[in-house]
Amino acid sequence: MTGPAAYDAIVLGAGPAGSTAAIALSRRGWKVALIEKAEFPRRKVCGEFVSATSLAVIERVGLGGEWRAMAGPEVRRVAFFGGERAVAANMPAAGGRGFGRALGRDVLDDLLAREAERAGATLFQPFRATAIRREAEGQAVTVVSREREETLLAPVVIAAHGSWEPGGLPSQLEKTNRPTDLLGFKAHFSGAELAFDLMPLLVFPGGYGGMVRADGERLSLSLCIRRDALTRLRQQAGGGPAADAVHRHLLASCRGIEQAIGGAELIGPWLASGPIRPGMRPRYADDIFRIGNAAGESHPIIAEGISMAMQSAWLLAEELGAIDPSSRAERAAAGRGYARRWRGQFATRILAASAIAELALRPAGAAAMGRAVEALPALLTLGARLSGKTKALAKMPDGRARMCRMRAS
Numbered sequence: 089m090t091g092p093a094a095y096d097a098i099v100l101g102a103g104p105a106g107s108t109a110a111i112a113l114s115r116r117g118w119k120v121a122l123i124e125k126a127e128f129p130r131r132k133v134c135g136e137f138v139s140a141t142s143l144a145v146i147e148r149v150g151l152g153g154e155w156r157a158m159a160g161p162e163v164r165r166v167a168f169f170g171g172e173r174a175v176a177a178n179m180p181a182a183g184g185r186g187f188g189r190a191l192g193r194d195v196l197d198d199l200l201a202r203e204a205e206r207a208g209a210t211l212f213q214p215f216r217a218t219a220i221r222r223e224a225e226g227q228a229v230t231v232v233s234r235e236r237e238e239t240l241l242a243p244v245v246i247a248a249h250g251s252w253e254p255g256g257l258p259s260q261l262e263k264t265n266r267p268t269d270l271l272g273f274k275a276h277f278s279g280a281e282l283a284f285d286l287m288p289l290l291v292f293p294g295g296y297g298g299m300v301r302a303d304g305e306r307l308s309l310s311l312c313i314r315r316d317a318l319t320r321l322r323q324q325a326g327g328g329p330a331a332d333a334v335h336r337h338l339l340a341s342c343r344g345i346e347q348a349i350g351g352a353e354l355i356g357p358w359l360a361s362g363p364i365r366p367g368m369r370p371r372y373a374d375d376i377f378r379i380g381n382a383a384g385e386s387h388p389i390i391a392e393g394i395s396m397a398m399q400s401a402w403l404l405a406e407e408l409g410a411i412d413p414s415s416r417a418e419r420a421a422a423g424r425g426y427a428r429r430w431r432g433q434f435a436t437r438i439l440a441a442s443a444i445a446e447l448a449l450r451p452a453g454a455a456a457m458g459r460a461v462e463a464l465p466a467l468l469t470l471g472a473r474l475s476g477k478t479k480a481l482a483k484m485p486d487g488r489a490r491m492c493r494m495r496a497s
C-alpha cells in the first residue's frame with residue numbers, strides 16, 4: 089500500500105501569490121504541490137493593474153515576454169473622478185522599470201499556474217484544501233475534488249488562498265457581516281471612452297473604485313461599496329440584481345464614469361465578492377507561512393494587491409531557500425526573517441491605503457479630497473508614491489543570501 093504523496097512544500101491557492109511561490113520554489117529544486125479549487129481560466133473581482141515595481145518579479149518567474157505582449161497600455165497618469173470633478177496628474181516613474189499595466193486575471197492567473205507546472209510543480213486543480221493536520225513527518229493537507237480526496241504531506245505549508253473566503257483551515261478568516269463591510273464588484277467593458285494612459289480613482293457615495301485599460305479591447309472597472317449603501321440602493325430600486333443597482337449608481341453619481349462607460353458594452357457578467365479584509369495578519373503562525381492577501385491586504389483603492397501577492401511570495405521563497413525545510417526551528421527562523429522583510433516592504437502602503445480609503449468613504453472626506461486634488465493635482469502623484477508604486481522589492485540581507493547560495497550549491 090502506498091502512503092500519502094510527499095512534497096517539500098504544499099501551496100494552497102494558485103492566485104498570483106501561490107503560483108509565484110510555486111514557481112520560485114520549484115526552480116530551487118523543491119518538490120511542490122500547488123492546490124487550486126477553481127478551474128482556470130476564470131475572471132476575478134480585481135482591477136487587474138500591476139505596478140511597475142512587480143515587473144522584476146514577472147521577469148524572474150519567466151513571464152516577461154508574455155507580459156509585454158499581452159498586458160494593456162502603460163499607465164502614465166493617475167486621476168481622480170468624483171461627482172463632477174476629473175483631475176489628472178503624472179504617475180511617478182518606478183526608476184527605470186517603466187510603468188504599470190493591466191492584464192485580465194483570467195489571463196494572468198492562468199499564465200502563472202501553467203508556468204508553475206512547467207517549473208515542475210504538481211498542480212491539483214480543481215482541488216480544495218479542506219484541512220491541515222500536524223504529523224510526525226510533517227504536515228498533512230487534505231485536498232478534495234468532486235471525484236476524490238487525497239492527503240498530501242510536506243514540512244512546509246504556504247497559505248495563498250486569499251482572504252475573502254471562510255473555511256476550515258487555520259489560516260482562513262471568519263466571514264463578517266457588518267453594515268460597514270466593503271463588497272467588491274468588477275466588470276469588463278468594450279467600446280469605453282477612457283484615455284489609454286490614465287487610471288482614475290473613482291469616488292462615489294458609499295464606495296470607491298478604479299478603471300484601467302487592460303488587454304485587448306477590455307476596460308476593467310472594479311469597486312468596493314459598503315454593505316449598507318448597497319442595501320439602500322437595492323431598496324430604492326425595488327429589488328433586482330445588486331450589480332444592476334451598482335451600475336446605475338455609478339453612472340448617476342460620477343460624471344467621469346458616465347463619460348467612460350455610458351456608451352460602452354459589458355463583456356460578460358458583473359462579478360461580486362467579499363467582504364474584503366484589509367489589514368495585516370501573522371505572516372507565519374501554526375507553522376503555516378502566509379503570502380498575498382492571506383498575509384495582509386491593502387484597501388484596493390491603491391491597486392497594489394497583485395504586486396503584494398507576487399512580491400511577498402518572492403520574499404518568502406528567498407527566505408525558504410536559506411533553510412533546511414525539514415527543521416522546524418529553521419522554518420521558524422525563516423518565518424521571522426520573512427515577517428520582518430514583509431513589514432518593511434508593505435506596511436506603509438497598507439496604512440496609506442487605509443487612510444485614503446477612510447477619507448474616500450466619508451461624504452465630507454470625499455468632498456475635501458476632491459477639492460484638495462483640484463487645487464494641487466500633484467497630491468495624486470504623492471498618493472501613488474505612498475502606495476508603493478515606486479518601491480522596488482528589497483534585496484535579501486547579505487548573510488541570508490550567502491546561506492541561500494550555499495544551500496543551492
Ligand SMILES: Cc1cc2nc3c(=O)[nH]c(=O)nc-3n(C[C@H](O)[C@H](O)[C@H](O)COP(=O)(O)OP(=O)(O)OC[C@H]3O[C@@H](n4cnc5c(N)ncnc54)[C@H](O)[C@@H]3O)c2cc1C
Pocket residue numbers: 100101102103104105106123124125126133134135136137138139215216217218248249250251253255272273274310311312364379380381382385388391392393394395396397
Ligand atoms: C475591487 C477590487 C479591485 C482590486 N484591484 C486591484 C488592482 O487593480 N491591482 C492590484 O494589484 N490588486 C487589486 N486588488 C487586490 C487583488 O485582487 C488581491 O490583492 C490579489 O488577488 C491577492 O492575490 P492572492 O494570490 O493573495 O489571492 P487570490 O487572488 O484571492 O487567489 C487565491 C486563490 O486561492 C484559491 N483558493 C481559495 N481557497 C482555496 C482552498 N481552500 N483550496 C484551494 N484553493 C483555494 C482561489 O480560488 C484563488 O484562485 C483588487 C481587489 C478588489 C476587491
